[in-house]
Amino acid sequence: MDDFDPADLSDERLAVRFSLDTCRDCGLCSKACPSTRHGGIDPRNVVRDLIAGEREENVWDCLLCYICDDVCPVDINLPLLITHLRYRSALEGDAPPRFVRGAKAFLKEGRGFPAGPRTAKVREEMGLPAMQNGDRAMRELGKVVSRTRFAHE
Numbered sequence: 001m002d003d004f005d006p007a008d009l010s011d012e013r014l015a016v017r018f019s020l021d022t023c024r025d026c027g028l029c030s031k032a033c034p035s036t037r038h039g040g041i042d043p044r045n046v047v048r049d050l051i052a053g054e055r056e057e058n059v060w061d062c063l064l065c066y067i068c069d070d071v072c073p074v075d076i077n078l079p080l081l082i083t084h085l086r087y088r089s090a091l092e093g094d095a096p097p098r099f100v101r102g103a104k105a106f107l108k109e110g111r112g113f114p115a116g117p118r119t120a121k122v123r124e125e126m127g128l129p130a131m132q133n134g135d136r137a138m139r140e141l142g143k144v145v146s147r148t149r150f151a152h153e
């Protein structure tokens with residue numbers, strides 16, 4: 001896997017890659033978006049802002065639920081576009097601390113949440129086996145996460 005070239009994440013490149021000129025500005029994506037409903041990201045504004053060369057502020061509020069992708073009549077892959085914008089935001093050091101903490105925990109332990117004695121006790125009570133970290137899986141995970149450079153922010 002090649003490193004992302006930040007130049008490929010320019011508004012102009014993203015607009016071409018995701019065929020944003022085909023957007024009908026119908027608003028179906030925003031109407032269906034659960035995040036928009038609660039004051040978060042507005043997917044139609046993501047498209048509008050990119051075309052206008054303006055920064056979308058709320059990319060980290062997306063739930064990546066893919067509902068907008070389901071309803072878009074011209075098949076613009078908004079969740080993937082937003083993922084690119086998040087990547088750009090992370091490269092610029094703007095990823096919210098909770099995401100960075102989660103990524104670092106994921107890199108270190110293979111999970112994005114702390115799993116201490118309490119978690120072990122609950123699992124035992126539920127009759128679940130103790131959690132294990134597979135060495136090979138962790139090595140592969142480490143490569144993937146470090147290549148994103150997300151954990152270096």
Ligand code: SF4
Binds near residue numbers: 029043061065067
């Ligand atoms: S993927 Fe993101 S932008 Fe699309 S509907 Fe879900 S929360 Fe909204």
Ligand code: SF4
Binds near residue numbers: 025026027044071
């Ligand atoms: S649903 Fe698709 S065509 Fe309609 S505004 Fe959203 S991105 Fe544009």
